[in-house]
Amino acid sequence: MFFFIKKMPIVLILVTSIFALAVAYISQYGFGFEPCVLCYYQRIPYFAVIVLSLLSLSIRMADHRNIQICIGLIFFISAFLAFYHFGVEQFWWSGSESCSQIQTLPKNFIEFQEKLLTKMPKRCDEVEWTLFGLSMSVYNIIASSVLGLFSIFSGRLATPHS
Numbered sequence: 001m002f003f004f005i006k007k008m009p010i011v012l013i014l015v016t017s018i019f020a021l022a023v024a025y026i027s028q029y030g031f032g033f034e035p036c037v038l039c040y041y042q043r044i045p046y047f048a049v050i051v052l053s054l055l056s057l058s059i060r061m062a063d064h065r066n067i068q069i070c071i072g073l074i075f076f077i078s079a080f081l082a083f084y085h086f087g088v089e090q091f092w093w094s095g096s097e098s099c100s101q102i103q104t105l106p107k108n109f110i111e112f113q114e115k116l117l118t119k120m121p122k123r124c125d126e127v128e129w130t131l132f133g134l135s136m137s138v139y140n141i142i143a144s145s146v147l148g149l150f151s152i153f154s155g156r157l158a159t160p161h162s
Helices: 002-006 008-030 037-058 065-089 109-117 136-157
Strands: none
Touching (some): 008 037, 008 065, 008 136, 037 065
């Protein structure tokens, strides 16, 4: 019981990260929402947090505070990526080339056929779904910021030998 109480912040971080990725994948495969390139990039920090959380739970260490602070920084990177995506959605700035779908004209008939058969990636400035007028990137900004603050504060408040 004492082990679980000491590891509670890491367990909560792990569960919420798994939940966030589950929502992304259920939205994609269950509801057919096609993610753009930036949507895929926003998943990477959650995978990193899951790996670090599992390492923290499985490795016997005297001090887990540094891992929690590192996880908090990863969540702030996630919030920055989500904010960048939100800015692209709002046309505050343009996304990368992979977001814009700018294509060159085919030079011959074979290139034309290949372009017809190739599925175009979704544009990053097209909002596929909103709830209360907010896109998934806004919810990711909120979730990542809250989880980042929670990770850092719980890491700083933990006793050195927890």
